[in-house]
Amino acid sequence: MPNASSSVSHPRVAAIVGPYTAGKTTLLEALLFAAGAIPRKGSVAAGTCVGDASAEARSRQMTVEPNLAHCDFLGEPWILLDCPGSVELAQESFSTLMVADLAIVVVEPDPARAVTLAPLLKFLDARRIPHLLFVNKLDKTSIRMRDLLAALQQASSRPLVLREVPIRENDTITGYVDLVSERAYRYGEQKPSDLIEMPAEIRPRENEARQQMLEAIADFDDALLEQLLEDRSPAPQDIYALLRKDIANDLIVPVFFGSAERGNGVLRLWKALRHETPHHDATATRLDVNADGGALSATVFKTLHQSHTGKLSLARIWQGSIAENAMLGGKRLGGLYRLMGGHVEKTALAAAGDIVGLGKLDDIATGQHLNGDGLGRNIADWPEPAPPVHALALHTTDRKDEVKLTAALAKLHEEDPSLIIEQTAGQLLLKGQGEIHLKLAIDKLQQRFNVGVHGSPPLTAYKETIRHGTQQHARFKRQSGGHGQFADIKVEIAPQPRGSGYKFINRIVGGAIPKNFIPAVDEGIRESLQRGPLGFPVVDVAVTLTDGQYHSVDSSDQAFRTAGGLAMSEGLPKCAPVLLEPIHAVSFTVPNEYTAKVHAIVSSRRGQILGISARDSWPGWDQIDCYLPEAEMHDLAVELRSVTLGIGGFSTRFDHLQELAGKQAERVVEDRRRALAA
Ligand SMILES: Nc1nc2c(ncn2[C@@H]2O[C@H](COP(=O)(O)OP(=O)(O)OP(=O)(O)O)[C@@H](O)[C@H]2O)c(=O)[nH]1
Numbered sequence: 001m002p003n004a005s006s007s008v009s010h011p012r013v014a015a016i017v018g019p020y021t022a023g024k025t026t027l028l029e030a031l032l033f034a035a036g037a038i039p040r041k042g043s044v045a046a047g048t049c050v051g052d053a054s055a056e057a058r059s060r061q062m063t064v065e066p067n068l069a070h071c072d073f074l075g076e077p078w079i080l081l082d083c084p085g086s087v088e089l090a091q092e093s094f095s096t097l098m099v100a101d102l103a104i105v106v107v108e109p110d111p112a113r114a115v116t117l118a119p120l121l122k123f124l125d126a127r128r129i130p131h132l133l134f135v136n137k138l139d140k141t142s143i144r145m146r147d148l149l150a151a152l153q154q155a156s157s158r159p160l161v162l163r164e165v166p167i168r169e170n171d172t173i174t175g176y177v178d179l180v181s182e183r184a185y186r187y188g189e190q191k192p193s194d195l196i197e198m199p200a201e202i203r204p205r206e207n208e209a210r211q212q213m214l215e216a217i218a219d220f221d222d223a224l225l226e227q228l229l230e231d232r233s234p235a236p237q238d239i240y241a242l243l244r245k246d247i248a249n250d251l252i253v254p255v256f257f258g259s260a261e262r263g264n265g266v267l268r269l270w271k272a273l274r275h276e277t278p279h280h281d282a283t284a285t286r287l288d289v290n291a292d293g294g295a296l297s298a299t300v301f302k303t304l305h306q307s308h309t310g311k312l313s314l315a316r317i318w319q320g321s322i323a324e325n326a327m328l329g330g331k332r333l334g335g336l337y338r339l340m341g342g343h344v345e346k347t348a349l350a351a352a353g354d355i356v357g358l359g360k361l362d363d364i365a366t367g368q369h370l371n372g373d374g375l376g377r378n379i380a381d382w383p384e385p386a387p388p389v390h391a392l393a394l395h396t397t398d399r400k401d402e403v404k405l406t407a408a409l410a411k412l413h414e415e416d417p418s419l420i421i422e423q424t425a426g427q428l429l430l431k432g433q434g435e436i437h438l439k440l441a442i443d444k445l446q447q448r449f450n451v452g453v454h455g456s457p458p459l460t461a462y463k464e465t466i467r468h469g470t471q472q473h474a475r476f477k478r479q480s481g482g483h484g485q486f487a488d489i490k491v492e493i494a495p496q497p498r499g500s501g502y503k504f505i506n507r508i509v510g511g512a513i514p515k516n517f518i519p520a521v522d523e524g525i526r527e528s529l530q531r532g533p534l535g536f537p538v539v540d541v542a543v544t545l546t547d548g549q550y551h552s553v554d555s556s557d558q559a560f561r562t563a564g565g566l567a568m569s570e571g572l573p574k575c576a577p578v579l580l581e582p583i584h585a586v587s588f589t590v591p592n593e594y595t596a597k598v599h600a601i602v603s604s605r606r607g608q609i610l611g612i613s614a615r616d617s618w619p620g621w622d623q624i625d626c627y628l629p630e631a632e633m634h635d636l637a638v639e640l641r642s643v644t645l646g647i648g649g650f651s652t653r654f655d656h657l658q659e660l661a662g663k664q665a666e667r668v669v670e671d672r673r674r675a676l677a678a
């Protein structure tokens with residue numbers, strides 16, 4: 001039963017999450033249709049779903065950002081949030097889950113894919129977010145539910161508890177028996193199920209599954225345990241009450257099933273949501289967000305930049321209400337909006353429980369909390385964006401667009417903090433979670449922000465150094481017009497240990513070169529080291545200035561700078577220059593059935609395995625540490641995902657530079673020569 005705080009004006013929020021293509025957007029459509037909120041069901045393929053509202057989502061037939069739908073079910077208000085399933089867009093789902101009262105985890109009926117749930121279930125369990133599982137697509141499988149459950153259980157740290165058992169006819173699932181009410185139903189096509197007499201042959205299975213459900217609940221309730229030991233049957237309302245309590249505390253995870261496409265099991269799911277979803281005040285307590293004591297408490301979980309509203313901060317209100325002309329933090333709100341799929345419309349007032357768009361809160365970011373003063377504080381434990389695993393160098397088609405690009409990128413980062421922008425060595429890098437993630441960002445830059453831009457694989461940050469030293473004499477002398485230019489230096493060039501960079505040593509004695517010219521020599525050398533004989537920055541060299549000459553009139557800083565450069569361009573080629581390539585320390589995490597595949601990927605990319613160990617607190621997962629050349633890492637995320645059902649991950653950091661010789665080095669130097677000549 002809804003508790004006292006659930007007056008009709010306080011919606012509850014359920015987030016629909018789960019792996020890519022499990023059927024989340026189709027399930028949202030089915031839930032809305034079953035609740036009477038839409039007159040007919042749209043389809044993902046036809047681009048007519050409430051969920052996949054944006055152009056980017058429709059063209060890919062996949063959800064690319066959370067979509068929100070309001071509806072009423074049996075007189076109570078709800079907000080359903082359809083989240084993207086792609087691991088590359090996980091940040092969007094994780095942020096949305098932070099403000100949900102409950103998560104519906106949609107699952108494929110395939111034991112082989114159960115492992116893909118692990119990261120999501122870990123996230124939910126770590127934050128104790130109440131959730132249930134909905135096994136979808138039962139119209140096209142005859143899977144044994146207990147086999148699937150056993151596989152799914154591997155991915156969950158909480159006990160998964162079947163709430164219904166399937167009824168089969170000729171290998172298709174045609175209905176179910178509810179394990180609390182012990183009633184049997186036959187599925188209808190796009191209509192509610194019919195109550196039927198329980199088929200006699202299902203009895204033993206029903207008894208067994210019901211017993212397992214009761215035992216799972218009894219693990220958290222002594223009175224029920226006693227009842228079971230005495231062989232007494234508990235009353236349905238007692239079971240419902242215990243289930244509600246255990247789900248709210250994320251102690252158990254009930255499992256439902258059906259077919260979103262056919263609308264089977266959808267009403268059953270609605271009833272479970274209605275009975276078992278906690279209310280906003282319970283969620284606020286779980287998140288500890290009402291502690292500030294102000295009249296208002298709200299959390300921003302998503303930031304959008306839209307052409308007609310400007311910046312829009314999507315917030316869940318926990319306490320108090322927000323009016324369209326409210327003052328927040330001394331500033332008037334730039335509009336209050338209600339969202340439904342792709343539609344945004346103005347609204348006058350929003351109360352606790354609701355999710356609204358707050359207009360033009362320039363200083364507020366995703367993950368911040370608003371109190372009575374409207375000031376933001378960061379919510380503890382807000383999900384950190386995963387470190388980037390894929391990068392592209394961005395190029396504008398028109399140079400004039402560069403300023404526009406920078407502004408648009410800042411907005412994209414605000415919308416999605418897992419998109420990272422980095423300016424390094426003359427390249428503008430866009431980094432993120434994979435190919436789809438970055439391609440989506442480029443589409444948005446082109447279509448929403450009107451910036452002509454394309455991406456290319458980033459250049460590898462090669463360096464070069466020398467194998468032995470030399471002595472070099474450089475003289476710069478020019479007579480033109482009035483007074484000329486003159487500088488003469490003698491230097492010793494010597495290799496240094498890896499990682500020591502560049503060192504300048506002045507050993508001039510007796511004023512062969514006046515002191516004030518010496519920094520100019522150093523500068524000239526530094527400049528010249530930006531591009532060595534192979535075309536790359538030179539590192540790990542020491543240059544000692546040993547002697548020189550000057551002219552009292554013709555010498556200048558400029559002349560000594562030039563002489564410094566000359567000494568390098570003439571001296572370095574004699575020192576056996578050698579290419580250095582950046583090597584990264586990479587740490588893969590995959591279910592251990594994929595460890596051998598990672599091994600193969602590392603070998604094929606000139607990598608070196610450093611160690612394989614069991615991943616800390618992830619049973620069944622391995623961590624594989626290795627060195628990999630940066631040049632071999634561009635599409636690493638793409639290959640790793642393709643061989644690990646999309647869930648293998650890795651983190652990477654630059655570790656050291658390593659000599660590269662032979663054919664590979666020749667090719668790199670040749671490519672560089674051509675690029676510089678172009
Ligand atoms: N047979 C069958 N197909 C389904 C069912 N539900 C969804 N599908 C199909 O599965 C595909 C993916 O469905 P979506 O609803 O887009 O899945 P999603 O989980 O929202 O996918 P992402 O947003 O990309 O993560 C579509 O082709 C659907 O028609 C179902 O119950 N039965």
Ligand SMILES: [Mg+2]
Binds near residue numbers: 082
């Ligand atoms: Mg979807």
